[in-house]
Amino acid sequence: xxxxxxxxxxxxxxxxxxxxxxxxxxxxxxxxxxxxxxxxxxxxxxxxxxxxxxxxxxxxxxxxxxxxxxxxxxxxxxxxxxxxxxxxxxxxxxxxxxxxxxxxxxxxxxxxxxxxxxxxxxxxxxxxxxxxxxxxxxxxxxxxxxxxxxxxxxxxxxxxxxxxxxxxxxxxxxxxxxxxxxxxxxxxxxxxxxxxxxxxxx
Numbered sequence: 001x002x003x004x005x006x007x008x009x010x011x012x013x014x015x016x017x018x019x020x021x022x023x024x025x026x027x028x029x030x031x032x033x034x035x036x037x038x039x040x041x042x043x044x045x046x047x048x049x050x051x052x053x054x055x056x057x058x059x060x061x062x063x064x065x066x067x068x069x070x071x072x073x074x075x076x077x078x079x080x081x082x083x084x085x086x087x088x089x090x091x092x093x094x095x096x097x098x099x100x101x102x103x104x105x106x107x108x109x110x111x112x113x114x115x116x117x118x119x120x121x122x123x124x125x126x127x128x129x130x131x132x133x134x135x136x137x138x139x140x141x142x143x144x145x146x147x148x149x150x151x152x153x154x155x156x157x158x159x160x161x162x163x164x165x166x167x168x169x170x171x172x173x174x175x176x177x178x179x180x181x182x183x184x185x186x187x188x189x190x191x192x193x194x195x196x197x198x199x200x201x202x
Contacts, residue, residue: 017113024091031093033070036086039093040067047108059112062119063092069122069129073151074136075160077125081167085125088118124174128167135159 031039040063047060069075070085077085091114119126133147136156140147150156 014117017110017117020110021091021114021117024093025087031090033086036089036093037067037071040089043092043108043111047111052108056108056112059115060108063089063111063115065126065129066115066118066122069125072129074153074156075129075132076152078164081125081164085122088122091118124167124170128163132156132160132163 044060044064044067047056052060066085066089069077070082070089092111136147136150139153139155140150
């Protein structure tokens with residue numbers, strides 16, 4: 001029989017996880033883009049080998065979307081925006097988890113919380129990317145082609161540019177600066193705008 005549970009992470013709870021994210025960013029300072037993407041992808045592969053709660057599985061699906069945002073040839077984010085996404089993914093390149101992944105059932109719980117925080121931080125990027133994927137899918141369907149083979153098609157560029165511009169405008173309105181405050185990882189171009197605040201998880 002399903003059991004529905006929701007809980008709220010307080011400012012204190014979120015500060016704990018924020019510190020873990022920042023520590024991961026600092027310790028992963030020597031990681032290349034390829035290593036960060038590979039580590040996040042490896043987490044998905046490893047998690048797919050075990051049975052995890054639906055709560056965690058749902059968050060891992062979102063991690064897959066974050067990886068796609070950084071690697072999708074058709075989306076090809078401007079470098080500053082791409083670094084924002086990589087800044088979120090770098091937590092998963094740090095082997096020192098809050099909860100080791102080998103712990104049964106709960107091993108990916110901290111990863112799920114970290115993903116939730118990243119999703120909150122990258123709300124405008126995710127919204128724009130989802131709209132782009134929907135537009136590409138419908139355009140590919142009309143042309144009778146596989147959207148995975150589209151790449152940087154001319155018919156996509158105008159819509160992509162429009163969505164990226166809107167993404168920047170919304171982020172500018174929220175933060176007043178567009179890219180948020182710098183983190184300890186900023187020396188390599190990675191920045192974060194996340195700041196603790198109560199967060200409800202279902």
